[in-house]
Amino acid sequence: EQGECGSCWAFSATGALEGQNAIVNNVKIPLSEQQLLDCSKPYGNDDCEHGGLMSFAFDYVLDKGIEADSSYLYKGIDTPCQYDAKKTVLKIKGYKNVSISEEELKKAVGTVGPVSVAIDADPIQLYFGGILDGLFCTHNLNHGVLAVGYGEEDHLFGKKKFWKVKNSWGKDWGEQGYFRIKRDANNLCGIADKASYPIL
Numbered sequence: 001e002q003g004e005c006g007s008c009w010a011f012s013a014t015g016a017l018e019g020q021n022a023i024v025n026n027v028k029i030p031l032s033e034q035q036l037l038d039c040s041k042p043y044g045n046d047d048c049e050h051g052g053l054m055s056f057a058f059d060y061v062l063d064k065g066i067e068a069d070s071s072y073l074y075k076g077i078d079t080p081c082q083y084d085a086k087k088t089v090l091k092i093k094g095y096k097n098v099s100i101s102e103e104e105l106k107k108a109v110g111t112v113g114p115v116s117v118a119i120d121a122d123p124i125q126l127y128f129g130g131i132l133d134g135l136f137c138t139h140n141l142n143h144g145v146l147a148v149g150y151g152e153e154d155h156l157f158g159k160k161k162f163w164k165v166k167n168s169w170g171k172d173w174g175e176q177g178y179f180r181i182k183r184d185a186n187n188l189c190g191i192a193d194k195a196s197y198p199i200l
Contacts, residue, residue: 001170001177002033003076005048010036011143011168012116013057016197017066019114019148020106021090024200029089032072047078054116055196056146058095067093091200098195102184105192106150115147116117117165118194119181125165126173130187131162132181139190144168147191150183163191 002011004181010033022028036045036052040060045052072082098108098115108115121143122135131153149164161183171177182188 002168005037005076005078007033007037007048007076008168009045009052009054009118009144010034010057012118012146013061013071014066015146015148015166016054016114016116017090017092019146020092020112020198020200023092023113026196030069032067032069032074034069034074034079035067035072035081035083038079039064039083047141048076051144053194054118055095055097055194058196058198061090061092061198062094064088084188092198092200094199095196096199097196098192099199100187100192102187104190105147106183106196108195108197109147112197114166115195115197116144117191118142118144118145119121119165119189119191121145121189123189124179124181125173129175129182131160132179134181134185136187137189139187139193141190143193147195148178152183155159161185165191 036057043060044056052140067087071087118141120138129178146166152159152161160181163183
């Protein structure tokens, strides 16, 4: 989990990278968030306090590649870049920005796999489970997460569609580290505003 550091974007990016590595290469290795935090500043990302963007992280990985978490451990603080090219375990060919549309996001999640997304995280601060209705949610994107699936659930007044999203606040948070948020509800919390995934 990210701890006190504003590194949600790095966890979102490694989540999408790990997903593609598992799907395309059948390789399951946790990748280094700390490397992205330390080394992708020249690509536009910032420190623990000011955060960053998943697309900048993908730009960096496109250029340099990424190490495993086990060789470049997560500390949750800003440290100098210690990337060792010899320890690279994954390279990418590029990344794709998904059009701003829940339908396009659904296609990407359904056919490609986990997709990095940004949301307004204010409504999830007090989330404990269930499908978020996102009342008072804006498109002020302030948190990077990972859209991993979608579905619908029977409710009293018919079916409720949802996105299943992986957060980076630890397994004790939400639904074992995940949350569900209403789908096809006018792009709630801006979930489809800044979606992207790496191409291997």
